[in-house]
Amino acid sequence: MKGFIIALQFLTRLPTPAVAADGGAFARSMHWFPAVGVVIGALVAGAAWAGAHLDPRLGALAALIVWVGVTGALHLDGLGDLADASGAAHKDRERVLAVLADPHVGSFGVVAIVLQLIAKLVLLGLLVEARAFAGLMLVPFAARIGPLVWNWWLEPLHQGLAARFRSAIGPAILLAWAAALVxxxxxxxxxxxxxxLVLGWGWRVRRTIGGISGDGHGAGIEVIETALLLALVVSAAGGHGR
Known part of the structure; x- marks a missing residue:
């Protein structure tokens, strides 16, 4: 339970009890990332359901606001940083790392964040109309399995959060969450x-920037969430077609 609270503190802005954690406990809290995704998903789906009582578009907007608010735009920040770094990927590795470390958001980052928010809003609207609230609740859960896989598989890009989490991930925890996903x-x-989607993102960041980082995790979560929303929309449309 301590690990879950630490993960909740790290990935969300929800109020939680104060807990003491050393470096090892913080690293092991990554085991609980998908469980935190369930909490995020429940809040997002609840907002969508509540707003849908007035209008599906309002439900979509409420869901997006809660999604961004509860996570503190943490992963959107990573998406923006990685988009800027990808723009410099044709240069040397040092330049890529310098762009990732830069706290300012460039034009690539702004465009990526805006497009991400628009994509989520449109897809959420379609899912609210389809009443696909159960699927919506599980999207953040599934997307947060990704960081566990990437930390186990990929080399850390630098000595940051990804490097700290790496030692805490093993095959047993991956199999447990794979079973939950199935x-x-x-x-x-x-x-x-x-x-x-998880393997595809891992391959992309390894090819583009050479490894995984906190920004790579955040961007990957955002990209996979949107891709899963799209998969849910396609699935819902196929079901109605039958």
Whole structure:
């Protein structure tokens, strides 16, 4: 439970009890990232459901506001930073690292964040109209399995958060969350694309910037969340087509 609270403090802006944590406990809290995703998903789906009582578009907007608010735009920040770094990827590694370390957001980052928010808003609107609240609740859960896989698989780009988490991830925890994902996919089959998305993002960051970092984790979560929302929309449309 301590690890879950630490993960909740790190990934959200929700009020939590104060807990003392050393470096090892902080690293092990990564085991709970997908569980935190369930909490985020429940709040997002609840906002969508409540807003939908007035209008589906209002439900989508409420869900997006809660999504950004509860996470403190943490992953959007990573998406912006990685977009800027990708723009410098044709140069040397030192330049890429310098852009990642720069706290300012460039034009690539601004465009990436705006497009991400628009994409989520449109997809949320379609899901609210389809009443796909259960699937929406599970999207943040599935996306947060990604960081566990990337930390286990990829070399850390630098000695930051990704490097601290790396030692805490092993095959047992990956198998446990894989089993949870398979179970969730029984009710929401669209989640079955998650492994392909996780592996695809890992391959991309390794090829583009050479490893994984905190920004790579945040950007990956955002990209996978949007891709899963799209998969849910396609699945819902297919169901209505039958």
């Amino acid at each position: 179970t969730a996919s029984w009710w929401v089959p669209a989640l079955l694309v998650t492994p392909l």
